[in-house]
Amino acid sequence: MGLGVEGARFRGLPPLTLRTRVRIEALLLFMILAASSIIVVGGIKTIASGGGGYGQLNLMVDNNSGLYEGSTISAVAIAIVPIIVWFMHHGTIFRPDWRVKAYCLALVFACLLIPVGTSTRTGLLCIGLLALLSIRNVKRKVAYLAMLGVLGLAAIPFLPSTFTNRMNTIKTYDADESASTRLAVWKWTIEYAKANPFGGGFNAYLGNHIRYDLKTTPGAAEAPKVEVDKARAYHSAYFEMLGEQGYPGLAIWLAINLIGIVRMEFIRRRYRDPDGEFAWAGPLAAALQSGHIVYLLGAGFIAIAFQPFIYMLIGAQIGLDTYLARKRSEQSFRPMRREPPASQPVATGVTST
Secondary structure, eight states, X not given: OOOHHHHHHHTSOHHHHOOSHHHHHHHHHHHHHHHHHHHHHHHHHHHHHTOOOTTTOOBSBSOOSGGGSHHHHHHHHHHTHHHHHHHHHHOSSSOOOHHHHHHHHXXXXXXXXXXXXXXXHHHHHHHHHHHHHGGGGOSOHHHHHHHHHHHHHHHGGGSOHHHHHHHGGGTTGGGOHHHHHHHHHHHHHHHHHHHOTTOOOTTGGGGOEEEXXXXXXXXXXXXXXXXXXXXXXXXSHHHHHHHHHHHHHHHHHHHHHHXXXXXXXXXXXXXXXXXXXXXXXXXXXXXXXXXXXXXXXXXXXXXXXXXXXXHHHHHHXXXXXXXXXXXXXXXXXXXXXXXXXXXXXXXXXXXXX
């Protein structure tokens, strides 16, 4: 109601409606602001309480699904950091003055706090990958790496014990129940796909029965403790697609994601000129690509293959790609009809006979 013709058009599929720069920015801005409603609350609670712990940080509502799940919001929070940074320099809906930049910096800080507050190992891995991807955007790479190392060491004393204790389980995964169940479910999914190459449909994991060995003490010599469980979730988007949609579904899903990353790399290289008409396009493609790669790393440990966030991000990539392709075709267009020759001026004066 009240949206008019433009609103009716925008309610269609994002790749078909993102035909202008303003629309592309509007989608990304909406995604950031929607996620920030959760991230800001999580960041404030992390500072106020010193970290909530794994599965303990209450993000506005008492719900542990969707973006309110700790590992999912950690991956999303780190994935949108490059896009937030892009709005600090190239945004047009909100001009990047000191107020916009101050809010963006505060939001980036809140995004980095989310993995700390939720104590998720996935978030820590995403932060590390984002730091590596950011190297290509800085001129003084050695100084950048040194600064990251100093900041990392300086932050350790301020990290809550709930976070550091859980991060230590990365080295002792065989003594951690969460990691052990993941490995057991992944092994079950591989065997299940061999018997069902086209998958078992949605929620096929409800039929699993797993058995895994859990060490009671890291490095101890006693026999591992045998655990039995059933109906355990996939804990990975890749195994989620394999178990539910089989090899064809996994191949299509991987192709969709890889094509988006490759196309953004082409755009990033084509529009790297900082002074051209489309100087904003190359950095945006790099931001979308970095966020996509970070998300795919997080998807390795969370069943988020059908999370709407990634498909809106892919929609923005398609919209950017088609918009730039259309602009290139308009600039290179030459009419096929020959223009009539300009009329010659008539000479004036007395002519001889």
